[in-house]
Amino acid sequence: MNSINDLYRQVIVEHYKNPRNKGLKEGSEYRRLRLKNPSCGDDVTIQIKTNGNVVEEVLHDGSGCSICCSSASVMSEVIKGKTIEEAEGLVEDFYSLIKGEEPRDEESLDEAMAFVGVSQFPARVKCATLSWKALGALLIGEEGVKDIHE
Amino acid sequence: MLDTKSIKKDFPILINNPNLTYLDSAASSLKPACVINKIKEYYEEYGVNVHRGVYGLSYKATDEYEETREVVAKFLNAKAEEIVFTKGATSALNLVAASYGMANINEGDEIIVSELEHHSSVMPWQEIVKIKKAKLVFVPLDSEGRITVENFKKVLTSKTKVVALTYVSNVMGYVSPIKEIIELAHVVNATVIVDAAQAAPHLKIDVKELNADFLAFSAHKMLGPSGLGVLYGKYKLLNSMNPIEFGGDMNDYVEKYDSTFKDAPYKFEAGTPLISEVIAFKEAIYYLEKIGMDNIHTHEQKLMNLAMAGLKEIDGITVYNKTCETGVISFNINGIHPHDAATIFDQNNVALRAGHHCAQLITSWLGCVGTLRASFYLYNDAHDVEVFINSVKQAAEYFKEWNI
Numbered sequence: 348m349n350s351i352n353d354l355y356r357q358v359i360v361e362h363y364k365n366p367r368n369k370g371l372k373e374g375s376e377y378r379r380l381r382l383k384n385p386s387c388g389d390d391v392t393i394q395i396k397t398n399g400n401v402v403e404e405v406l407h408d409g410s411g412c413s414i415c416c417s418s419a420s421v422m423s424e425v426i427k428g429k430t431i432e433e434a435e436g437l438v439e440d441f442y443s444l445i446k447g448e449e450p451r452d453e454e455s456l457d458e459a460m461a462f463v464g465v466s467q468f469p470a471r472v473k474c475a476t477l478s479w480k481a482l483g484a485l486l487i488g489e490e491g492v493k494d495i496h497e
Numbered sequence: 498m499l500d501t502k503s504i505k506k507d508f509p510i511l512i513n514n515p516n517l518t519y520l521d522s523a524a525s526s527l528k529p530a531c532v533i534n535k536i537k538e539y540y541e542e543y544g545v546n547v548h549r550g551v552y553g554l555s556y557k558a559t560d561e562y563e564e565t566r567e568v569v570a571k572f573l574n575a576k577a578e579e580i581v582f583t584k585g586a587t588s589a590l591n592l593v594a595a596s597y598g599m600a601n602i603n604e605g606d607e608i609i610v611s612e613l614e615h616h617s618s619v620m621p622w623q624e625i626v627k628i629k630k631a632k633l634v635f636v637p638l639d640s641e642g643r644i645t646v647e648n649f650k651k652v653l654t655s656k657t658k659v660v661a662l663t664y665v666s667n668v669m670g671y672v673s674p675i676k677e678i679i680e681l682a683h684v685v686n687a688t689v690i691v692d693a694a695q696a697a698p699h700l701k702i703d704v705k706e707l708n709a710d711f712l713a714f715s716a717h718k719m720l721g722p723s724g725l726g727v728l729y730g731k732y733k734l735l736n737s738m739n740p741i742e743f744g745g746d747m748n749d750y751v752e753k754y755d756s757t758f759k760d761a762p763y764k765f766e767a768g769t770p771l772i773s774e775v776i777a778f779k780e781a782i783y784y785l786e787k788i789g790m791d792n793i794h795t796h797e798q799k800l801m802n803l804a805m806a807g808l809k810e811i812d813g814i815t816v817y818n819k820t821c822e823t824g825v826i827s828f829n830i831n832g833i834h835p836h837d838a839a840t841i842f843d844q845n846n847v848a849l850r851a852g853h854h855c856a857q858l859i860t861s862w863l864g865c866v867g868t869l870r871a872s873f874y875l876y877n878d879a880h881d882v883e884v885f886i887n888s889v890k891q892a893a894e895y896f897k898e899w900n901i
Contacts, residue, residue, distance in 0.1 A: 351844055351895065355837075360899055387836055387852055388866040410866065412834035413899075468840060 353464035354471065355413065358421070362458075363413040368423035371408050372396075381409075381492040382481045389415045389474060393422075393481040400430045402486075407478060414462075414471050419478035421458045429455075431486055438483045445475050499788060499796045501878035507784075508876055509533065518847040518884045523667055523695060523825055523854075523872035525717045529784050532720060535777035547772055548746055548763075562772060565779040566762075572782050573712070573729055574703040581728040581735070581762040582775050586694040587617035589713035589728035590661070592765060593690050594621030596738040597711075598659065601688070604630040606658040609687075611636045611644050612858040613666040613673075618692040619858065622661055636662070641820060642862060644673045649681065657687040664696035664712075668859045668870065669818040670825030672700070676707050683708065688734070694718060697727075698874070699797060699823055701790040704729055720781035722774035728765070735761035742767040785875075793875045797824030800873045800882055807886035813893045817863055824873030827863075830893050832901040835867045841892040842869075847885060 371379060371394050379394040389411030396404040405426045407419035422441075426434050433455070440450035441459055447466035450456055465475045477495065484493075505511050507529040511519070519527060539561065547559040563577075570577045583589040602608065602625050610619045612635060619633075626633050634657075637648045644662060653660075660682045664675050679689045691712040693702060698719035704712055709729070716725040730738075740747055740758055747767040749757040758764040785793065801824050808816055808828065817827040830838045839851035852867040853860045860867050871885055 351841060354840060364899065364901060412836040414837070468843075470843070471836070471840065474836065 350464070350467060354468055356461040356464065358458050358461035359413065359417045362417035362420040366407070366416060366420040368404075368406050368427070369408060369420065371406055372404075377404075377406070378485055378490050380481045380485050380490055382477055382484075382495050383493070384411075384473060384477060384495045387412070387474070389477050391415060391419055391478045391481060393419065393478055393485060395426075395482070395485050397431065400432075402426055402429055402431060402434050405482070411477070412471075412474050414465065414474040415477050418459075418462060418475045421461065422478050422482060425455070425457050425459050426482065434482070435486055438479050438486070441479050442476065445472055498799060498878070499792060499875055501876060504788070504876050505878075507531070511876065514846075516846045518845070518881050520847060520849045520871040520873065520877065520881065520885060522698070522718070522874035522877075523670075523870060524850050525723065526698060526720050526874055527876060528722070529720055529781070531780040531784055532722065532777045535780045536722065536773045539773045539776045544773070546769055558772060558776070561776040562770070565775045565782075568779040568782050569727055572702075572786070574705045575729050576732065578760070578762055579704075579729055579732050579735060581730065581765045582770055583713075583726040583728050583765075584724060584771070585717075585726035586615075586692065586713045586715040587726070589726045590617050590690065590692060591621045592728055592741055593711050593713070593730070594625050594661075595741045597688065597734070598622065598625040599628070600739065602626075602629045602631050602658055605656060606631040607634050607654060607656040608632070608659045608661065609634050609636060609649070609652055609657055609682075610661050611663070612638055612862045613642065613644060613663050613669065613671070614661070614856065614858060615663065615667055615692060615694065616855045616857070618661055618663055618690075622659070631658075632656075638862060641671075642666075642669050642818070642859065643671050644678075646674045646677045646681070649674075649678050653681055653685060653687070655685055657682065657685055659690065660687050661690045661692070663692045663694075664702075665693075665699065665823055666856075666859065667695045667825070668827050668854050668856045668868065670695075670821035670823040670827075670872075671818065672696070672822055675709070679708050679710075695823075695825075698785075699790075699794055701794075710734055716774065716778045716781065720784055721778040722771075722781075725771045725774040725778060730761070732761065735765075738765075740764045740767065744768055746770075788875060794823070796875060797873045797877075798822065800824060800877055800879070801826070803879060803882045804871070804873075804885060807882065808889065811886075811890055811893050813897055814889065817868060824877075826871045827868040828871075828889075829865060829868055830889075830896050833892075833896045833899075835865075835869045838869055838892050838896070841895060842888050845884070845888045845891070847888045849885075 391409035697714035
């Protein structure tokens with residue numbers, strides 16, 4: 348069961364059980380994007396508040412498997428306080444990590460590095476990346492509700 | 498039990514993947530060598546078009562193609578002209594809705610479906626209802642999630658024009674009392690469309706005895722090639738229907754502003770059909786008949802009982818269809834998303850399905866995002882059940898540590 352433990356690292360399980368920054372807020376300073384994957388039922392809403400160039404808050408809500416939910420929670424912590432440019436870079440870095448490539452900035456990915464094992468489980472890639480996709484879209488100004496088809 | 502040792506040898510995929518425990522036949526069955534070889538035979542020996550050529554090879558291909566129609570007809574106790582080859586059960590069910598539904602459903606009419614339906618048995622009717630301002634009516638399921646005659650009576654009215662129901666549920670494995678339902682529906686002159694995609698591979702079907710108006714299934718779930726399905730329709734009904742695809746081979750005379758069509762079933766098979774698939778499909782039916790549909794059903798029930806007994810001993814799981822009479826088990830590890838659990842099975846080379854199984858209505862009814870589904874077929878044996886049960890145990894124990 349070694350490789351299963353590569354996937355379900357302690358950090359992932361811990362964030363799944365005790366999600367950080369969970370729950371959305373009202374207010375015009377918050378922008379939200381909801382992404383749904385109808386084929387598996389994962390349904391995540393990411394909400395951000397920016398102040399100038401800085402992403403001050405990242406919130407999330409929704410339902411899905413452990414990889415999907417913990418990814419949103421870890422992301423919310425990793426991105427909080429970063430500039431928009433840094434956040435965009437981290438989204439790219441996370442995609443690299445999930446593809447089994449070396450991310451440029453492992454240190455800033457921090458706890459998100461726990462998802463390194465996902466690359467061995469192609470069926471779970473879409474679970475890990477859903478909330479990062481939502482964040483990426485929010486960072487370039489998108490909002491609303493979208494279905495992801497993969 | 499069937500002689501699975503020798504059956505397994507007929508399936509090259511099981512020889513090439515000796516550690517595979519295949520429990521996903523409800524999604525698609527494996528294919529025996531006789532089917533694969535027949536496809537090869539067609540392409541290598543007489544791989545030309547059907548119904549058109551005026552040369553020997555084309556006659557040979559046409560004979561092989563039409564022979565399958567006879568074989569399918571006999572398999573269902575129907576007539577050859579009542580068998581339409583389609584791209585699958587989905588396409589067959591869509592054909593009935595788009596042709597029969599569009600011509601016969603009017604404002605205020607009622608169409609009975611259920612929450613046990615596969616998406617392709619309910620979605621085409623959702624579209625018809627929108628266009629025709631008709632009404633979709635759901636048979637209330639009983640506490641186990643079954644369609645019952647009693648509940649069907651509650652929704653059957655003089656306004657009912659179409660009844661579109663599943664014969665065997667692909668998530669719960671329950672067998673619907675379809676014969677009684679058809680009898681009742683005919684009293685109010687409603688037309689009954691049976692989704693037999695999950696029934697045809699596992700049960701003996703006699704369309705005359707059922708008195709079904711239409712019945713649809715897919716070849717790939719019953720050892721046949723993918724991409725092919727069958728629509729059975731009573732000939733009078735079929736021949737009264739308009740085609741929904743027009744063009745090659747389905748016409749008689751084509752003039753500038755109008756054309757005439759061939760009779761059913763040919764008017765519904767526009768274009769070059771799935772020739773190799775149809776030709777090879779009869780080998781699948783021969784194979785099933787050689788083993789015997791009743792024997793297959795009994796075999797699956799034995800595996801099912803064995804599996805259910807094993808599952809009973811495992812804590813922390815929920816089985817949704819404990820009383821199921823076919824070889825389908827839907828379950829979850831408590832508190833664990835089916836896709837999380839599925840990864841454990843995948844690691845053990847146990848192929849099963851996780852998710853909503855193209856039947857979101859029943860997973861909603863069950864109140865879950867999806868289920869894990871193990872399904873048995875004629876090539877599964879007690880060892881497969883053992884591997885399955887051990888994997889469930891392993892998964893339940895693994896996730897217990899998460900303490901959710």
